[in-house]
Amino acid sequence: MYGEQGIKLVQHAKRTLNLSHLPPYQTETVRAVTREVRDLDKDVTELLEPFQGSFNPSADQAVACTLLVNHLSMRRNKRCLLAYHRTRTDKLEELVWKGADVVDLSGQQVRGDPNAKDTPTSSLSPQEEDYVRQYSDLLAAYKGQWTDIDLTGSLEPPRDLFIDVRVLKDAGEIQTEYGAITLTRNSQFYVRQGDVERLIAQGYLQKLS
Amino acid sequence: MDIDDILREVDPTSSGVPNETSDLQSLTRLWVAERSAPELLEWPSGGLFERINDRIKAQIEKIEILTGDMDPKTNFALIVIQTELERYKFLVRSYLRARIAKIDKHTLHYLSSEELRSRLSETELAYATRHQALLHNHYLSSFLSSFPTQLQNLNDTAGNVSMIDSPDLDAAVFIRMLRDRPVTGQGTDADITLNASNGEVLILRWSSAKSIVEDGDAELV
Amino acid sequence: MALPLPPGLVPSEVAFLCEMEHVTIVPRQRLESIELLSGATPSLRPPRRENIPLWLALLLKKQRRANILPPPWLHVDSLRDLIHHETVTDPTGWSLPPPPPVRADGRGNARRLNSDATTVLSPPFLPSCTSSAPAGALPYHWFEFAEMLLAHASDDVPSASDVRSLLRDLQEVRAAKMRTSIAGLESGVDGVMSLLGVGAMELSESRGFVTGVVEGVRKLGASAEASRREEEEERGGADDDEPSDDDMGI
Secondary structure (H helix, E strand, O other): OOHHHHHHHHHHHHHHOOOOOOOOOOOHHHHHHHHHHHHHHHHHHHHHHHOOOOOOOOOOOOHHHHHHHHHHHHHHHHEEEEEEHHHHHHHHHHHOOOOOOOEEEEOEEEOOOOOOOOOOOOOOHHHHHHHHHHHHHHHHHHHHOOOOOOOOOOOOOOOEEEEEEEEOOEEEEEEEEEEEEEEEEEEEEEHHHHHHHHOOOOOOOEEEE | OHHHHHHHHHHOOOOOOOHHHHHHHHHHHHHHHHHHHHOOOOOOOOOHHHHHHHHHHHHHHHHHHHHHOOOOHHHHHHHHHHHHHHHHHHHHHHHHHHHHHHHOOOOOHOOOOOHHHHHHHHHHHHHHHHHHHHHHHHHHHEEEEEEEHHHOOOOOOOOOOOOOOEEEEOOEEEEEEEEOOOEEEEOEEEEEEEEOOOOOEEEEEEEHHHHHHHEEEEEEE | OOOOOOOOOOOOHHHHOOOOOEEEEEEEOOOOEHHHHHHEEOOOOOOOOOEEEEHHHHHHHHOOOOOEEHHHHHHHHHHHHHHHHHHHOOOOOOOOOOOOOEEEEOOOOOOEOOOOOOOOEEEEEEEOOOOOOOOOOOOOOHHHHHHHHHHHHHHHHOOHHHHHHHHHHHHHHHHHHHHHHHHHHHHHEOOOOOOOOOOOOHHHHHHHHHHHHHHHHHHHHHHHHHHHHHHHHHHHHHOOOOOOHHOHHH
């Protein structure tokens, strides 16, 4: 039935909204919906042919009705395709903003696909891979206007740029923006959080209050 | 930085006060407004962002010079300077990204008329135009090019449904009055007018609030 | 998506905004003026009081370079008055925000600060958390300001534990009022509703819910509203009783 494939795409798009990754591109369904549009258009042309450009809807209401349904079906399919592709490009853009590039994204392999053993399958269509490349360039160009701001930086308001830390284990000398600090056990320092995050995670330092 | 400086700033009888404080207020107000408004607001004229960008650049250079000076006194000054710089950068970043998010969501809408295009900065306009072109190309190469030609557009309005999605201008917003004045809001059951006083917070539709905000009689919160 | 946040400031952003409020400090150490992006800081000479942004005051406090003077509205007596006002004097409305700032001009006349200026100041750029702020009026950022002060400088707040429990009482009284206002919204929305005296954090926390209710009511009533407008159009015509914004502007 007309529209059946289209709704599949919309359902896919809806599911994609709640996923953190991008599911495989539905090449077959996209092709089927596109084919349906072309078939409908062909039907329209054939229906109109006998009228030689002088079709009068009120004189021939049955044909008019078929034409209308065909037109609406085509437009609906178009909207389904647009919604599906837009949902995916939105997701791809979001990942590009987070720092992913086309290699990261196309590297996502399709799980459970028996054909994927030797030839890794990208969940992106070739067109989507192109799109990611081009959007990355566009974003880089826009970011370039604001190099000092770091546009892809955190959207959380800055807090505790500098913190007090206590040294739990001797960690030797570390380099910070202010030069070298020697971390001896039980000493305390006021340091830039970014400089010592790893040492905190490794258990050398403890963040105070 | 001193309150007296701020007072002098708004006092039209005194002049020659650096405009750093009023720039911070302007940037802050723009940020809050852009984060709260349902549609893209106008990019500020008057070179605000050029000034801010120049100052940030100069401040980063200063930090580079100060770094390496191990005198504990200047060391603390450096902490203060860096903390403030991060705050400033956050404001600009969050503001710019709030705008880009709106532009991305309704790109064709903001490109559709001269009035709307004029709200974008030059770089935003370049970004939006190119982004739309990329999307259109992507649709074309993915499926649209095998469509009949009359169906290849992205701005159909057939059947009274426009393909160009636009922001909901009737969305509810909160504003704070900056002057005493009557405020009329359109409602479901009735349109009412109330006399609002400076500092008062109101909830109403953006379509009702917009002109009051544009007049500078209220601000979004 | 370039900005994965809902419209309106989220609580962490409200706290960030509040850190721009100016607060009065008593320096404990000398500190030369620092050229910042937002202007130069005052040079600090103990014990001369200065007004500086809260974020800077908290930084100085952490380093024991200064003490913070809590604003008069955060004192025990003031908080008791405010609770009395909210529960007894006016059990339905919120306490009024501090009046618009007034200053004396050169001829000794007090005039409103914002009355004729081109740049109109508003929180957090008004001196509503400094030692010269009035008692008995809650400024826009009252809640988050008090929280931050108690979290990082409780030794500077006289009777801090009493202040803390009074703030909790005040918060509860006001939260109940916010719930009542929202309940009122569900029965129908007029074109504009006043939340005179509401605080920034209170607004941020209920924003999503309030706008959700207002928009739900609007969408349900959309067709009724459209026919009301049509009727009014037919009846009114040129005789529009809505005051024009331009005419009423000051």
